[in-house]
Amino acid sequence: MFEEMKPEELYKRKAHQQHTIVDVRSPKEFHQSTIPGSLNIPVFTDEERSEVGTIYKQVGPEAAKERGLAIFSNKLPGFIAAFQKINTPITVFCWRGGMRSKTAATVVDLMGIKNVTRLTGGIRAYREWTVSLLDEFDFRPELIVLNGGTGNGKTMILEKLRKEGYPVINLEEMAGHRGSIFGQIGLEPKNQRAFDFQLLEKLLEYQNEPFVFLEGESKRIGKVTLPERLYRKKEASRQLFIELPMEKRVANILEDYQPWKYPEKFKEAFQLIKRHIHTPVAKEIEQCLESGEFAVAVELLLMHYYDPRYEHSSDYPENRQTLVQAKSVEDAIERIKREML
Template structure:
């Protein structure tokens, strides 16, 4: 049976097949993998119960009974994929081996990831800090609404290396952060997996936003958090009018369909803003009058919070950029990055 290391597997363009159950795959997986489960969630749970109650041999027997009827369909699905197939299960055991033997019997070129998904996770945890250390981070800072994300996206479009942590985490990092993204946040493991693969693709100089240790319920790896905290920093600023416009452009479509979630988020600010203020803000939201809400929150919540966080940081800015148009900021940042290169 051919085996390959996790490093070899993710470095190829071959199809990577995750034969674990859908629930296992959904929780976390190798980012480019395709899920072709040998056992569905119910069957996987049943085999696990048999293993705990009756032992390994009984579990293997029950697993074979459950997989036999579906092997034909699994083979038909996998046979449609060209080239070598790389398989993995949890530890590189029975599930991946049984499919590999089936495919080899029909002449397919197959490889199993040695140690399975567990070995891949060990690779991610072992090499994450190393990949972070190989890169110089340039971090954009600025008040809410200054347009950091849009500036990063524009720079990415021009070929600069960008790490958009909020996009990877599916959260914008505030009480309103979940509203900007459809779907739930990924698991911590999947966040780390996708982050690791993104780092592998990035050049030596990487632009990002300043983030706290947590984005929603997800934690940044310690090595990345420290690198961002001690990175080269760029401080961006623009007018309140520009900031309000940016927030409206970014979030207005989502806000109109998420009014209940918006009001719930406002309720979380009662301790800081008082009940009377939050009730007034919620009335404006019900009327879809978002501009005064944005302005008030920035002036009385986000800006004071940001200024306090700046006082706790020891940043040596390589650029302080006040701009009227985003294009001005982008050109100044490009000049700095090109000089660093």
Template sequence: MIYTDARDDFFFIDVRSPSEYKEDTIKGAINIPLLNDDERKQVGTTYVQLGKTKAKRLGVNLISPKLPDIFEQVLELKYKYGKIAAFCARGGYRSTFFASIFSSIGIPIYQLEGGYKSYRREVINALPNLNEKINYIVLNGNTGVGKTDILKNLEKLGCSVLDLEGAANHRGSILGGIGLGKSNSQKKFETNIYEQLRKAKNGYVFVEAESNKIGRVTVPKFISDKLRQGIQVFIDADIEHRIENLKKDYILNENWKEESISAIDKLNKYISKEKIEILKQEIVLGNFDFVSNELMKKYYDPMYNFKSDKIKYSRKFKVKTNSDEISKDILKWYNDYVENPNKEG
């Protein structure tokens, strides 16, 4: 069974090791690893040094004690979802073993042809075609105006959105990883984009303006090129509103001070050593308002305004109360724009 035939009707079980699953998987798949990372390495070493038969024997010995627990998990999933397909890296031994052993006892499990590799090919091949069909409405605006919240509200209002920062698990700037943990791999980033674009309801998709790099991932060039050609919208907000938005986003856990200090050190190319030390001292004191105000005025705004001055905007909005209200205003403009695309904003 190939992925495109199964994706809308089947629940997927990824039987690869935890590290393989963590790097990327089919969206929504659950991990039931037959071998953990160390065991997978053992089997691979045995295969190279002692041959296929001994590697298979070792694999069976490692997997067998886990089967009762795996059986209970699969039984619960089968009851909940009905149709289930299992996959490994290439549709080889692991998924074959998994599907066969359950099918042999009357619990039919399908096997995904080509495994994760076939899904990855689907993502790579489909993304340019999906992107080509999209008209992007690009939300521009200085740091802290609430573009991500506006995207989420527009999605709740029924619009199609592409959340690149969510796909990357990173907010895009040098300080963008604070409170979020490790950013996603390039593969997972592209998987998340693919899943969002393939579910787009029509030819228009709202997206936040981003640079080519978001944390450790790179926006595919065909997407970044299309974003520059998109319908550009500018969102403005008073600095007090922006500080409150940043406070909500960045003070997410008890380690925010340590993470902020570490991130601030990376700004030494743009801000003097003396200013960095002052900012770090203010972070230690918990004075987030002062730090965010200084960073916006001395770093973020000058850098953003230099790029923004070169963009022709179809419409500009000012956040007066909250992202809920401005999202409704944007939706009204959007509906009018779709009906009258040549009308001036």
């Protein structure tokens, strides 16, 4: 018979040995958020889950169980075959540690696949454990916070530093949002649950590093919010302010956002800030977006909207600020490295 495993035990096991976590929820649930590193071997498709749920509400739990078992029995060979391809210990989970994970663990165990456990309380319990830990987590490394107006290549710098092996926490990547009014265009914003799972994994991974790089974000990024304790540490940490030439900033924004792929979405988003820009300038930006002169539109947005707002938002003690003036992203990285030595 399979054993139960608590969230903290699961994390320790997957962090220190080969271990496979299997999410048996539907593909849609898996896509919305899952425990990082999980595989999806669903008991039901999205449509099947909806059907069983409807029966549960309209007829009752017994009828729902009967229909669920009928559906699952037809796909049993393929379900077992998927598990047989895994050659490590396995932990299965569903939403609340209910029938889906219990059925999956029982069947897999009966078919002779050993070292199978079930996550007690499902992903809901794992989420509660995550939030509790984030609320009280004492992150030891020094934070090196990259600041700078829009287009100064902060995210690009982080990614290049990460590729070179430096510890980096990319909050925008985790949030699926760039943090501006145009920030979610071309991306898929994450919900709080998915963000928290990824954030905790990184904090635990880097807990013994001397320092970690991250970007100077506000407390809210798109749909998600930073834990209060981490946000306060970020605000009290060393702040590097990146300054690149205007033409480089415009080029960085165009490379990142690629507005020609989503012209209508950019025009829609601009309407949300239009009233904050002097009318003649706003009209010129609108015309540029309409005609595809995106470089001109971006430069006007920087000069008349983003830069003035950023100047009012940067207020840190001088002893924690370091200005990094550079000619390019690559130059900024070299200057940051020298600053860290």
